[in-house]
Amino acid sequence: MTALVARPLPPRRMTGQRHALVATAHVRLMMLMLLIAAGFCLVIGRIAMLGLLASPASAQGPNFGSLMRGDILDRNGEPLARTIEAWTIGVHPAQLLGDRHEIAEKLAAAMPEHDAAWFYQRLTLPVNFTYLERHASPDLVNRIHAIGEPALVFAQEPERLYPQTTMAAHVLGYIGPTAKDTRIMGRAGIEREFDQRLTDPNQRGMPIMLSIDSRVQAAMESELGRAMTSFKAKDATGVVLDVNTGEVIAMVSLPVYNPNKLAGTGVDALRNNVTQSVYELGSTFKPITMATAIDSGVVTSMSRRFDATEPLHVGGFTIHDDHPQKRFLDIPETLIHSSNIVTARVADEIGKDRLAAMFTALGFGERPTIELHERAGPIWPTYWARTTVMTTGYGHGIAVTPLHLANAYATLVNGGIWRPTTLLKLAPGKAPAGRRVLSEATSARMRQLLRLVVTQGTGRKGEAPGYRVGGKTGTAEIAGAGGYSKRANVSTFAAAFPMDAPRYVVVAMLDSPVGNAESSGQTTAAWTAAPVVSRVISRTGAMLGVLPSNSRDVDVSELMPLLWHAPGEDSADPE
Amino acid sequence: MLGYAWKSLGWFLASVAVALGFLLVPLQVAAERKKLDRTVSEIAAAHRDIRALETEFDTRANLAQLEKWNGDTLRLTAPAATQFVPDAATLASMGLRQGDGSTEMASLVVPSLPDSAVKPAIPAVSTATASPVRVADAEASVAGAVAQVRDRAIASGKAQAVALLDRKLMSDSTIGDLLTGTRAEAGVRR
Numbered sequence: 001m002t003a004l005v006a007r008p009l010p011p012r013r014m015t016g017q018r019h020a021l022v023a024t025a026h027v028r029l030m031m032l033m034l035l036i037a038a039g040f041c042l043v044i045g046r047i048a049m050l051g052l053l054a055s056p057a058s059a060q061g062p063n064f065g066s067l068m069r070g071d072i073l074d075r076n077g078e079p080l081a082r083t084i085e086a087w088t089i090g091v092h093p094a095q096l097l098g099d100r101h102e103i104a105e106k107l108a109a110a111m112p113e114h115d116a117a118w119f120y121q122r123l124t125l126p127v128n129f130t131y132l133e134r135h136a137s138p139d140l141v142n143r144i145h146a147i148g149e150p151a152l153v154f155a156q157e158p159e160r161l162y163p164q165t166t167m168a169a170h171v172l173g174y175i176g177p178t179a180k181d182t183r184i185m186g187r188a189g190i191e192r193e194f195d196q197r198l199t200d201p202n203q204r205g206m207p208i209m210l211s212i213d214s215r216v217q218a219a220m221e222s223e224l225g226r227a228m229t230s231f232k233a234k235d236a237t238g239v240v241l242d243v244n245t246g247e248v249i250a251m252v253s254l255p256v257y258n259p260n261k262l263a264g265t266g267v268d269a270l271r272n273n274v275t276q277s278v279y280e281l282g283s284t285f286k287p288i289t290m291a292t293a294i295d296s297g298v299v300t301s302m303s304r305r306f307d308a309t310e311p312l313h314v315g316g317f318t319i320h321d322d323h324p325q326k327r328f329l330d331i332p333e334t335l336i337h338s339s340n341i342v343t344a345r346v347a348d349e350i351g352k353d354r355l356a357a358m359f360t361a362l363g364f365g366e367r368p369t370i371e372l373h374e375r376a377g378p379i380w381p382t383y384w385a386r387t388t389v390m391t392t393g394y395g396h397g398i399a400v401t402p403l404h405l406a407n408a409y410a411t412l413v414n415g416g417i418w419r420p421t422t423l424l425k426l427a428p429g430k431a432p433a434g435r436r437v438l439s440e441a442t443s444a445r446m447r448q449l450l451r452l453v454v455t456q457g458t459g460r461k462g463e464a465p466g467y468r469v470g471g472k473t474g475t476a477e478i479a480g481a482g483g484y485s486k487r488a489n490v491s492t493f494a495a496a497f498p499m500d501a502p503r504y505v506v507v508a509m510l511d512s513p514v515g516n517a518e519s520s521g522q523t524t525a526a527w528t529a530a531p532v533v534s535r536v537i538s539r540t541g542a543m544l545g546v547l548p549s550n551s552r553d554v555d556v557s558e559l560m561p562l563l564w565h566a567p568g569e570d571s572a573d574p575e
Numbered sequence: 576m577l578g579y580a581w582k583s584l585g586w587f588l589a590s591v592a593v594a595l596g597f598l599l600v601p602l603q604v605a606a607e608r609k610k611l612d613r614t615v616s617e618i619a620a621a622h623r624d625i626r627a628l629e630t631e632f633d634t635r636a637n638l639a640q641l642e643k644w645n646g647d648t649l650r651l652t653a654p655a656a657t658q659f660v661p662d663a664a665t666l667a668s669m670g671l672r673q674g675d676g677s678t679e680m681a682s683l684v685v686p687s688l689p690d691s692a693v694k695p696a697i698p699a700v701s702t703a704t705a706s707p708v709r710v711a712d713a714e715a716s717v718a719g720a721v722a723q724v725r726d727r728a729i730a731s732g733k734a735q736a737v738a739l740l741d742r743k744l745m746s747d748s749t750i751g752d753l754l755t756g757t758r759a760e761a762g763v764r765r
Contacts, residue, residue, distance in 0.1 A: 163630055549659070
């Protein structure tokens with residue numbers, strides 16, 4: 001008997017129900033397919049987008065643009081400060097694979113400025129990353145790469161470079177972090193003053209063009225540096241100024257620092273003596289006093305004589321001459337022999353109001369106008385006694401910066417217009433209008449007088465053949481504890497050239513020079529500062545567009561008869 | 576039915592071809608654009624390199640360094656006032672004063688040729704022509720002697736040719752150098 005055991009039939013669904021299920025499945029499948037299709041579309045679309053729109057990876061590269069600073073150029077387009085991409089070499093000490101001693105040896109062989117022990121110490125530092133070299137050449141990078149250690153890494157980082165190293169350092173300034181502020185930004189000079197402009201994305205593509213002429217700057221630095229070393233001076237400053245525009249062509253302050261490598265720079269070197277230090281500039285003030293006297297009508301005739309027969313006693317003070325002539329001196333003779341007594345008498349006649357007004361008009365009452373943050377205010381007399389008026393007349397009792405003096409001389413010779421000084425190159429014809437301080441006639445007279453000082457007087461050593469230099473020496477005793485020092489002095493020579501149509505003012509100053517054989521043992525400006533000016537003008541006059549000529553000069557014939565020469569007078573008697 | 580299938584396949588292929596064609600255009604454009612971008616980036620890189628090299632040059636040849644080199648070797652000085660000429664008339668008048676010794680021409684400064692440098696060339700010719708006679712007489716070591724003589728004859732001939740041809744073109748000292756050179760060569764060969 002066969003028993004059939006059949007699986008009980010499942011209860012059959014209704015046909016309609018089955019159809020509905022199939023339809024649902026189809027719908028679901030369809031949706032799934034659409035989703036997948038959408039996914040594919042998305043991927044393909046993205047690929048197409050990338051293929052069509054994206055730029056190649058090589059074009060992007062490291063984006064230095066955002067970190068760049070603008071260039072600083074001199075007036076002829078020579079770069080004075082640039083940002084370049086410098087290679088840096090670093091190491092991740094923890095990730096080193098090779099033998100540390102061996103690597104240190106190889107590094108020392110490639111970079112001989114440090115020994116293997118120094119590198120070993122660096123390779124074992126308990127830090128994640130440390131620099132080994134900041135300014136590496138591509139060649140050095142290749143050699144380090146050849147060591148084959150993956151923990152040694154290289155990167156190109158933007159770096160500020162001053163190609164002329166120490167030249168014009170005080171003008172340019174430097175960038176970097178400070179103890180309080182870790183941001184890398186301009187900390188001195190133009191870098192500080194124009195920090196915003198140099199880093200502004202819209203403006204940094206346009207370099208800043210300075211009024212500095214690097215050739216003149218270099219000549220001034222080398223000549224001043226030589227004089228400073230030779231005379232063992234404490235510091236030295238030099239300025240070359242365009243008299244018609246107020247552009248600073250050269251600004252030198254020594255000692256100098258290297259903005260590329262600031263570590264170990266002293267405070268003295270960081271100070272810009274041209275704008276930050278004030279000095280009693282002595283006899284270089286006498287032409288200013290004379291100009292005031294002529295302009296205000298106190299002295300109407302050049303032949304007017306003043307008593308210089310004996311020292312002048314006023315209110316407990318005695319005013320001496322360094323080279324007493326012991327006679328009556330007229331105006332040209334006063335400047336030629338640099339008589340303190342006569343200048344004091346003239347200043348006394350001018351009076352406090354007019355002299356102070358002139359000093360104010362020449363900008364001596366405020367900090368020098370220049371695009372630098374490092375500016376010092378002058379030391380202005382707190383009380384104008386009669387003696388104060390007299391002493392300020394020959395540059396004692398008032399202290400200004402060398403830039404003040406240079407600008408005052410520019411005003412004396414340029415026709416009497418005072419203009420603010422600037423470190424930026426001005427387009428031709430864009431010089432500021434300035435303000436009239438002296439009359440045209442007074443300025444013309446001052447040109448004659450200053451030229452006479454160089455041809456006949458104390459400034460002989462400042463003459464540069466063919467360049468018609470005119471100027472005034474000044475040897476001021478340095479005020480210290482217990483009065484003026486007879487030993488230390490500030491020797492200044494302020495000059496302008498060519499005197500028949502002045503173009504440039506040149507000021508050189510040496511602080512506390514020590515006499516030597518070169519200066520016949522003298523420390524006076526005539527022997528120390530004047531030769532510097534002479535050499536600078538000889539070296540750079542032609543470059544500055546002044547054609548030397550032995551056949552041209554300012555006409556001083558009307559003043560020559562006023563000069564009286566003692567029989568057998570020593571012509572080399574500079575103050 | 577079969578015809579219909581072929582027809583739809585044909586349509587399909589045609590549309591694929593057209594679609595591909597359309598796709599190729601943007602691809603081509605993209606490729607060109609990439610090339611352009613690459614060129615632009617190469618130009619930028621070249622600019623960076625130029626800038627870096629310029630900066631390096633400026634740094635190595637900065638004014639302080641140039642002055643040091645000048646002081647060490649060249650010793651050039653700034654021109655003096657007398658070396659400037661104010662106008663063309665003065666410049667032209669300088670030529671007129673040639674005879675009075677006030678103007679020194681550059682050629683006067685060049686070291687003049689020593690007399691001994693030219694004169695030996697002529698005796699050398701005479702010995703050269705004379706010696707074959709001697710050789711023929713002696714008939715000893717003929718080959719060597721002839722070789723010597725030929726060398727000498729050539730050397731002196733060359734020297735003369737140089738002197739004759741180029742005396743007008745070259746400065747005396749240059750010819751002097753050449754002559755010394757040829758004589759030295761002749762001496763070595765002998």
